[in-house]
Amino acid sequence: MKKNLLNILILGLGLGSSASTSLFAQNDDIIKAGSKKGAYIIQTDKLTQSEEYHGYAKRNVPLRIYIDNGTIERVEAYDHKETPRFFAKVNKQLLPWWEGKTIKEALKKSPDAVTGATFSSEAVIKSVKTGLQYAKKKGIK
Helix, strand or coil, X not given: XXXXXXXXXXXXXXXXXXXXXXXXXXXXXXXXXXXXCCEEEEECCCCCCCHHHXXXXXXXXXEEEEEECCEEEEEXXXXXXXXXXXXXXXHHHHHHHHCCCEHHHHHHCCCCCCCCCHHHHHHHHHHHHHHHHHHHHCCCC
């Protein structure tokens, strides 16, 4: 039963044939998503350890930036220590700002910080920018 469920999840994620070897080909902070050409996930956790990336909780805000053929599909935060009530504003008002933008467009402009969650917002904005610069440096366009 567990094996069937795993197979269903793998197929549901669209990873089908690549699942037999590995789900992801990983390189440092970039994950090549399955066999889909041009699909990457940038993880900012290791890229943003210094104090300049700290949010209100005095820690970095780890992000995953999903990129498909040079266009940002979404940005999501994970394992952060920010205050949930305030970070909910960041999730709702700030993270969607990057959706649909190319890496180039997103690096040219920056969104405004969310009122009431300024430190968290600034940490996220800096982290996304660093993640996108890293992706560009690694040849993701």
